[in-house]
Amino acid sequence: MTTLRNLPAWARWPLYVLAGILLLTIVQSISDTGRLTAVSTSREMLRWAVPIFLAGLGGLFSERAGVVNIGLEGMLILGMWFGAWGSITYGPWAGLAIGMIGGGLGGLLHAVATVTFNVDHIISGVAINILAPALTRYLSDELWASPTTSPRTQSVGDWDVPFLAGGTIFGWESPDLLKSIGDREWWYLSDIAELARGLLRGTHWVAIIALLLVPFTSWLIWRTRFGLRLRIAGENPQAGEAQGVDIIRYKYIGVIISGILAGLGGAFISTELSGLFQGGNSAGRGFIGLAALIFGNWRPGGVLVGALLFGYVFGLDLKDLDGTASHALLLVNTVALAGVAAWALSRRRTTDAILATILGVGALAWWLSAETVPNWWSNILPYVLVLLVLVFFAQRLRMPAADGLPYRKGES
Amino acid sequence: MRKFLFAASAPIGAFVLTLVISSLALLAFGSDPLAAFGDMLGHASKLETQVDILNRATPLYLSAVAVAIGFRMNLFNIGVEGQYLFAFLIAAQIGSLVALPQVLHILLIMVVASAVGAAYAGIAGVLKVTRGVNEVISTIMLNLIAVSGFIAWLQQEWQAEQNQEQFTATTLGTKPIDESGLIPHANAFLEIFTREIGQGKELTGVLFVAIAVGIAYHLLLTRFRFGFDLRASGMNPFAARAGGVPPKRMVVAAMVLSGAVAGLIGLVELADEAKFPPDPIQGLGFAGIAVALLGRNHPGGMVFSALLFAFLDVSAGILQNTQAATKEIVNIMQGIVLLAAVVAYGVTKRVQEREEARATAAALRAEEESSTHEGVGA
Numbered sequence: 001m002t003t004l005r006n007l008p009a010w011a012r013w014p015l016y017v018l019a020g021i022l023l024l025t026i027v028q029s030i031s032d033t034g035r036l037t038a039v040s041t042s043r044e045m046l047r048w049a050v051p052i053f054l055a056g057l058g059g060l061f062s063e064r065a066g067v068v069n070i071g072l073e074g075m076l077i078l079g080m081w082f083g084a085w086g087s088i089t090y091g092p093w094a095g096l097a098i099g100m101i102g103g104g105l106g107g108l109l110h111a112v113a114t115v116t117f118n119v120d121h122i123i124s125g126v127a128i129n130i131l132a133p134a135l136t137r138y139l140s141d142e143l144w145a146s147p148t149t150s151p152r153t154q155s156v157g158d159w160d161v162p163f164l165a166g167g168t169i170f171g172w173e174s175p176d177l178l179k180s181i182g183d184r185e186w187w188y189l190s191d192i193a194e195l196a197r198g199l200l201r202g203t204h205w206v207a208i209i210a211l212l213l214v215p216f217t218s219w220l221i222w223r224t225r226f227g228l229r230l231r232i233a234g235e236n237p238q239a240g241e242a243q244g245v246d247i248i249r250y251k252y253i254g255v256i257i258s259g260i261l262a263g264l265g266g267a268f269i270s271t272e273l274s275g276l277f278q279g280g281n282s283a284g285r286g287f288i289g290l291a292a293l294i295f296g297n298w299r300p301g302g303v304l305v306g307a308l309l310f311g312y313v314f315g316l317d318l319k320d321l322d323g324t325a326s327h328a329l330l331l332v333n334t335v336a337l338a339g340v341a342a343w344a345l346s347r348r349r350t351t352d353a354i355l356a357t358i359l360g361v362g363a364l365a366w367w368l369s370a371e372t373v374p375n376w377w378s379n380i381l382p383y384v385l386v387l388l389v390l391v392f393f394a395q396r397l398r399m400p401a402a403d404g405l406p407y408r409k410g411e412s
Numbered sequence: 413m414r415k416f417l418f419a420a421s422a423p424i425g426a427f428v429l430t431l432v433i434s435s436l437a438l439l440a441f442g443s444d445p446l447a448a449f450g451d452m453l454g455h456a457s458k459l460e461t462q463v464d465i466l467n468r469a470t471p472l473y474l475s476a477v478a479v480a481i482g483f484r485m486n487l488f489n490i491g492v493e494g495q496y497l498f499a500f501l502i503a504a505q506i507g508s509l510v511a512l513p514q515v516l517h518i519l520l521i522m523v524v525a526s527a528v529g530a531a532y533a534g535i536a537g538v539l540k541v542t543r544g545v546n547e548v549i550s551t552i553m554l555n556l557i558a559v560s561g562f563i564a565w566l567q568q569e570w571q572a573e574q575n576q577e578q579f580t581a582t583t584l585g586t587k588p589i590d591e592s593g594l595i596p597h598a599n600a601f602l603e604i605f606t607r608e609i610g611q612g613k614e615l616t617g618v619l620f621v622a623i624a625v626g627i628a629y630h631l632l633l634t635r636f637r638f639g640f641d642l643r644a645s646g647m648n649p650f651a652a653r654a655g656g657v658p659p660k661r662m663v664v665a666a667m668v669l670s671g672a673v674a675g676l677i678g679l680v681e682l683a684d685e686a687k688f689p690p691d692p693i694q695g696l697g698f699a700g701i702a703v704a705l706l707g708r709n710h711p712g713g714m715v716f717s718a719l720l721f722a723f724l725d726v727s728a729g730i731l732q733n734t735q736a737a738t739k740e741i742v743n744i745m746q747g748i749v750l751l752a753a754v755v756a757y758g759v760t761k762r763v764q765e766r767e768e769a770r771a772t773a774a775a776l777r778a779e780e781e782s783s784t785h786e787g788v789g790a
Contacts, residue, residue: 131747138740380561390545
């Protein structure tokens with residue numbers, strides 16, 4: 001364990017992923033489902049994870065600058081509408097840009113309320129979450145004569161990776177390596193290939209952009225002067241002010257970027273996933289993004305992991321009509337809870353260990369006593385997962401020190 | 413009087429701003445704002461519309477009180493939405509299973525609704541004090557579990573049932589409750605003051621429950637130790653703790669109380685439908701947050717804001733009939749009035765603080781001067 005922790009992050013994370021897939025493979029080989037490692041599962045995972053991740057990354061920019069942003073959901077909804085409208089009027093790429101502007105305007109509103117007028121961050125966020133769907137209903141009704149649906153939008157499309165997932169290069173169809181491995185049905189190897197193929201075939205351009213944002217954001221936040229100043233606005237604005245940093249400006253920038261990213265996530269939902277604007281299609285993904293932000297401990301890589309985790313559960317649920325995959329997931333939960341219990345014991349956190357054991361035994365008993373799980377369980381599972389993660393890890397997380405606190409220039 | 417005007421300036425300013433912005437939004441799409449507002453006001457003067465407004469204001473007020481109890485100690489119960497829908501569902505289910513005399517039946521349903529709401533909100537309170545989980549996130553998740561998870565699934569099931577067995581829509585939802593379990597309407601009460609209510613409109617009897625809850629909330633804040641502790645914890649948790657208020661117990665108690673009030677919201681629809689319908693009214697919990705903020709968590713202030721929001725909601729139906737404007741404009745007005753009001757409250761609070769500081773400084777200076785004069789005189 002110590003040796004594993006000494007490895008650099010780029011080597012450690014792939015190992016964690018491989019271990020996770022191994023667990024899924026083992027569980028799958030003793031249950032009646034092939035869906036845990038199917039191509040469709042990882043594809044759906046990515047489709048769900050992208051907007052969650054973008055919203056969470058938006059939250060990161062805002063909260064690193066010290067402004068709590070629960071208005072992400074509203075900004076995502078603005079992005080959905082403006083993205084759809086832009087895509088219909090000016091074409092797909094312009095749609096994404098207009099969606100980002102729409103979300104950014106929501107961010108600007110939040111910044112004006114919280115930074116300039118010092119309105120409580122949660123209250124302003126709630127107001128934006130009420131205002132945004134109302135605005136989109138009004139605009140839809142005026143423009144498309146229906147408060148909840150738009151005409152079809154255009155998509156910027158997707159891309160198959162050549163050689164690995166059979167993409168074409170200049171009209172020549174390259175071999176589909178992962179498919180041939182997946183078709184061999186080799187134990188474990190084929191499972192890895194299937195999951196990887198779901199990510200690499202039909203990959204939305206926006207998903208690729210989103211993934212590139214992880215290293216970019218890490219670099220921006222931790223390695224540049226801009227990032228340092230943004231962070232000091234969220235950690236200790238008075239100290240930053242004493243250093244001559246224009247805190248108000250950085251808070252504005254952080255919150256507006258957060259709206260822009262949530263807007264991109266929304267535009268992705270309407271133009272790429274559903275192909276039209278539909279009220280209620282956000283499905284709370286702005287809120288889940290907030291949970292991913294907390295899960296990821298306010299770090300870009302962590303937000304991505306959180307988004308993929310929640311996306312996996314959502315994606316699995318979507319294709320799991322008979323409840324067998326969700327049933328198998330109970331066993332995965334059991335193993336994960338056992339891991340949490342062991343970890344808590346090694347840290348001498350007895351309460352955590354007992355709690356995890358009780359929940360783990362419960363999941364195991366359920367798995368043993370039933371062949372399938374009812375539909376409502378897979379419906380609520382992602383949200384239960386968010387709660388469980390917070391229950392066990394909330395106290396280990398560290399949010400920016402001045403996150404959510406009011407700031408006035410010249411006052412301490 | 414001056415103090416009152418000062419306090420009223422923020423909501424009035426916010427309302428004027430809302431009228432201006434929504435007029436611009438209407439003009440932008442070629443509607444006549446004067447005609448639209450005229451239609452809204454014209455209908456609101458009719459007794460039947462007023463009954464509609466009261467029927468809508470009742471759940472909004474209950475929702476706002478639920479939210480306000482949390483706000484009073486800086487707890488954000490975003491989860492009223494999930495709490496009331498869950499409470500509504502389970503109270504309707506249990507109410508349909510029993511046969512009791514009227515008073516007992518109604519009481520049982522109310523107690524069950526309250527208890528379910530309290531328990532569901534209590535989860536967030538317990539998670540906060542034992543595990544350090546922020547109540548904003550946990551109540552949002554509990555909302556999603558109740559609404560997007562559980563009730564959405566139930567609706568799908570009902571829909572499938574309907575498709576399979578050729579049920580009509582009226583049989584969907586939970587089993588109907590006997591007449592004895594329904595809170596009777598209060599038309600007779602209103603007709604003491606007015607003419608007879610026409611168009612088959614019924615004033616909800618839950619209005620009296622809401623009034624009682626409002627009075628209880630007022631008494632709680634002003635007359636009881638618990639209310640004092642609640643406010644003290646909200647203003648300064650450290651001082652309250654030093655004064656012997658157990659912070660953890662207060663968090664759980666406030667969440668439970670908030671949820672207990674939230675559980676009552678569904679009673680209005682329950683009395684009307686006699687069951688949990690397949691498409692219950694949603695969004696009352698979120699609207700309650702807006703009503704509480706607009707009414708500044710004050711038992712009287714929230715009466716005005718609940719009536720305003722109810723008026724706007726009811727006006728949506730009127731605008732749809734008269735075609736003077738898109739009915740969605742009322743939702744925009746609600747959102748803007750909320751945002752404008754919280755900004756305006758912030759500004760007036762700042763002005764007030766500044767004025768107080770200036771007054772104190774002036775008083776100090778006067779005192780200093782008079783003491784130096786005395787010094788010279790001696």
